[in-house]
Amino acid sequence: MKTNILVSLASIIFTGYVTMAVSAPPHWSYEEEPHWGALEDASQVVPLRYPYAECGIGTHQSPVDLANARIVKSGPLNKLMARYGIDTPSFINTGHAIQVNTSPDFTGGLKVGKELLPLIQLHFHEPSEHVFGDKKFPAELHFVHVSQDGKIAVLAVTINIGEENAVFQTILDNMPYGSGEENSTSGVRFKLSNLLPSGINTANLEYLTLAGSLTTPPCSEGVQWYVLTKSIAISSAQLEQMKTFYSNNARSVQSLNERSVLSNR
Amino acid sequence: MRIKLVLVAVLSLSISCFAESGEDQSKPLPAADQVGNISTGNEQPVQIKVEKKKSKSQPSQEEINVDKQSLMIDYCRKHTC
Numbered sequence: 001m002k003t004n005i006l007v008s009l010a011s012i013i014f015t016g017y018v019t020m021a022v023s024a025p026p027h028w029s030y031e032e033e034p035h036w037g038a039l040e041d042a043s044q045v046v047p048l049r050y051p052y053a054e055c056g057i058g059t060h061q062s063p064v065d066l067a068n069a070r071i072v073k074s075g076p077l078n079k080l081m082a083r084y085g086i087d088t089p090s091f092i093n094t095g096h097a098i099q100v101n102t103s104p105d106f107t108g109g110l111k112v113g114k115e116l117l118p119l120i121q122l123h124f125h126e127p128s129e130h131v132f133g134d135k136k137f138p139a140e141l142h143f144v145h146v147s148q149d150g151k152i153a154v155l156a157v158t159i160n161i162g163e164e165n166a167v168f169q170t171i172l173d174n175m176p177y178g179s180g181e182e183n184s185t186s187g188v189r190f191k192l193s194n195l196l197p198s199g200i201n202t203a204n205l206e207y208l209t210l211a212g213s214l215t216t217p218p219c220s221e222g223v224q225w226y227v228l229t230k231s232i233a234i235s236s237a238q239l240e241q242m243k244t245f246y247s248n249n250a251r252s253v254q255s256l257n258e259r260s261v262l263s264n265r
Numbered sequence: 266m267r268i269k270l271v272l273v274a275v276l277s278l279s280i281s282c283f284a285e286s287g288e289d290q291s292k293p294l295p296a297a298d299q300v301g302n303i304s305t306g307n308e309q310p311v312q313i314k315v316e317k318k319k320s321k322s323q324p325s326q327e328e329i330n331v332d333k334q335s336l337m338i339d340y341c342r343k344h345t346c
């Protein structure tokens with residue numbers, strides 16, 4: 001009951017922000033991660049004064065340790081199909097990660113069952129956010145989708161060190177260095193599915209899924225996570241180049257709080 | 266219960282303002298689960314309050330969803346969400 005009230009309160013805070021949009025959200029950094037929930041917007045009164053409260057009081061937060069999870073090989077889950085075709089995206093340095101935004105006319109996305117969730121952007125974290133016990137991957141790629149009712153689904157792909165990745169190099173080469181800068185005039189076209197693990201069936205992905213949150217403030221819950229069971233590779237030189245943009249831009253592991261992780265394997 | 270009623274009132278006000286403004290989307294933050302989360306549990310008061318407000322500006326659920334989707338898309342293009 002208490003938790004419900006807190007979560008409702010947090011939701012209302014964000015509704016208020018969307019509604020009023022009267023002030024910029026407070027700046028945050030990964031160094032401040034333990035205190036995200038307490039960061040204040042001094043121009044607001046309680047509860048809008050704490051726009052990132054959900055980071056602190058949420059019970060379905062991301063990322064998580066998937067080795068520590070109760071993995072349920074449940075009955076038939078939604079079939080997951082990645083329809084990531086060719087696009088001429090823009091490259092944006094958000095101030096917290098390097099990100100690729102799909103063009104407004106991009107029609108691809110993630111098909112979950114019968115619903116196609118448009119792919120809005122993809123971005124990278126270093127090191128990985130999701131971990132498997134002691135194993136942390138060098139990096140993690142998030143494909144972000146927004147459903148028709150405004151809910152977010154993220155397809156997460158862990159990244160290992162291996163061969164050079166041509167598409168990732170294209171992203172690095174076109175990424176602006178300045179925080180907040182966007183390169184929308186590169187004209188570079190590539191197939192976004194080339195960022196998926198090679199040799200997988202993109203029409204029927206193998207995944208783990210759980211309910212979670214944004215891993216960045218405001219840490220809003222209601223995000224459905226799909227973590228691919230296979231990784232992609234980039235070279236160690238590419239990882240180093242990526243770190244010249246952002247390093248340690250990964251939130252720490254959050255408590256599962258009785259959540260189950262479902263597997264379709 | 267009293268706390269819930271207060272929360273419901275705030276939510277109603279928010280939804281109402283959201284429906285009526287619909288223009289200033291310059292600094293949105295995610296609203297992925299607002300209506301969904303809050304309408305779970307003790308649903309009746311939420312439904313009643315929302316209906317009252319809806320009769321003023323009459324946004325359909327579909328319209329609210331479209332607004333929520335475009336807000337989220339806008340937010341996620343600008344931020345690492």
Ligand SMILES: [Zn+2]
Binds near residue numbers: 123215345
């Ligand atoms: Zn991410």
